[in-house]
Amino acid sequence: MTAAALRFDAIGKTFPGVKALDGISFTAHPGQVHALMGENGAGKSTLLKILGGAYIPSSGSVQIGAQVMAFKNAADSIASGVAVIHQELHLVPEMSVAENLFLGHLPTRLGVVNRGLLRQQALACLKGLADEIDPDEKLGRLSLGQRQLVEIAKALSRGANVIAFDEPTSSLSAREIDRLMAIIARLRDEGKVVLYVSHRMEEVFRICDAVTVFKDGRYVRTFEDMSSLTHDQLVTCMVGRDIQDIYDYRAREQGEVALKVDGLLGPGLREPISFQVRKGEILGLFGLVGAGRTELFRLLSGLERASAGSLALCGQALQLRSPRDAIAAGVLLCPEDRKKEGIIPLASVAENINISARAAHSTFGWLLRDGWEKGNADRQIQAMRVKTPNAAQKIMYLSGGNQQKAILGRWLSMPMKVLLLDEPTRGIDIGAKSEIYQIIHNLAASGIAVIVVSSDLMEVMGISDRILVLCEGALRGEQRREHATESNLLQLALPRGAAN
């Protein structure tokens, strides 16, 4: 059973004041994995939303085979055999796996859910995809990777012939990624049309048979032959300019020890952790998902209390009872999940920048000074090169990269000693990434100690002076920049049992 080709024909989509897509045309063939690449804001997600029926295109059409599709809503799209697997999965964590699989059309007998049949059908669905998942398990108890498999199983059970993945590996562990890749390869071999949106080059080269590149809502080109395509060619095509070295590493002078961590223990850490970071140093923290990187940051930022161990900042003992203590001491965190923990979406860019520093610049500590509020917001927007029509724009309308720059601006308004960056460039396009690396370098050069957590190995190796590797809640090793290689870092990061 081979699916028909999926064709986008001169698709355009305008929002008030913005042309999100303009004349997008290309064909994805059955039996191929077709990658969509481009910087953030290039229009990939908008295109997937049109494919999934969430948006109606302003012009042009989607065609499957010879048939022109006019999806009015998600149900139309599903009925036509299209499935879009989003980054945020559309599943109900409180319900069982089986219920999630058949939500909306549960098998019933006289109006009552037929549990036996439901389980049977669910097992059949999961077979070959994720045999280890018990259909009666509550979905919320599964790992993120397993949930994604449930979503895929759901799509297949509805007879999907066109399957689109939106950044499917962004929160998966290495092993889960391997498994997903195998499943995608199988879908391809079964003759389905697979669209694959990702920022990760290595995955695109590993699994995809063709790549279409977007830029600023426009179609750039499609590469049908991956074997003659190089990494650099693809990046150049996406950015529209040559990028020699986006990390732009420069050696810096390092000062005295800024933060000393001694025997720190807390939730999510299995062994006491000790290390130090110097003024002007960029320290990378690498580890797989579940290694305890984010947990360590929660301790250092005062979100979680340490059960043992001590911290010293510039030689003085540091006690953290809340994030306020850390901020007052100059230990500042840019959290991993910008939307959930970083920005206040409904508030303006200026509000988001000024929120932390304003108390120190207000009369009596509470009466806002209009001059400072405006001045500081504009200053940081300029310095961080935040792209926004004005400071009053709601931050939710900015791209991820610009939101991140605004949060950096928030901290630059404060006296800073140590900057903690948790996945600083996740979901951010290459252009904005290199700007953020620049900012990180400049901060370090000005004498700030920077600790960067990242699951992007190239990034950690590209910007750090020194790299610590965590594995399963314990510190497993350290490499200086000159000695760090992909293989020796990965070797340290892999759990002992799984290293082969």
Added chain:
Amino acid sequence: MTTQPNALPSARKPLDMRALLDNWAMLLAAVGIFVLCALLIDNFLSPLNMRGLGLAISTVGIAACTMLFCLASGHFDLSVGSVIACAGVVAAIVMRDTDSVMLGIGAALLMGLMVGLINGIVIAKLRVNALITTLATMQIVRGLAYIFADGKAVGVSEEQFFVFGNGQLFGVPVPILITIVCFLFFGWLLNYTTYGRNTMAIGGNPEAALLAGVNVDRTKILIFAVHGLIGALAGVILASRMTSGQPMIGQGFELTVISACVLGGVSLSGGIGMIRHVIAGVLILAIIENAMNLKNIDTFYQYVIRGSILLLAVVIDRMKQR
């Protein structure tokens, strides 16, 4: 990307128009309804009726100012109706026993502050849902009002006390003046102080506010404490107008206050709210009620109409957000 890093094409004119409409639509609607009533209903503009309308706005208006802060921070407070009744009773009793107006008002305000503090501490520190917490204190405080008053109205004989409810300044009743001061003060507080901005941040995203260094717990406690205090102030004024503290008064008042805020455009889920929303909502509710009274519409129908208006307003709000 060398020059003008901040230049982004912005369709300035049409966007501003839309924002303008979004921001001021409900206030314009209030004015429109007012004009309509003035044209269609006899006696609507008579000094006596205007005075009555102003007084009707005052109690809801004062309490709505601080309810705005509760809603903007993503919470709400159901206990305010009981606080109003209890404040009136406490003021009346203390004045009866001490003959001191200052002591009476002071005791009432202190009572409101305490209830607010308890609400705030339970919600912020013990992390109990605001609905349940204030539902409980609503009943406790109502019960206390009955107990203090022994189940019946407590009369006040101190002449000085009546100034708050029945006095006039330049021909304007004092309660209306106090309401206007509250609108101005809390509007200013919300926009020009760290307290106000932190309130909005907590409602917009509590986790981000915490990580940005906002003292989330303290701000929440302050929000509820101030709300308790201002609720008690509204209760004192009401008692002064009625020359007695009545334990049964203000039942369902909390829902009227929340309705007024939401009708004006304050978001129930937090992060959106301005004083002009509150003013618009309070005005619309009061004008319509006043018009219905002048037209002798049966109370039973008034409930149906009020509910329908609220439903319509929130549905329009949802559609706007699409």
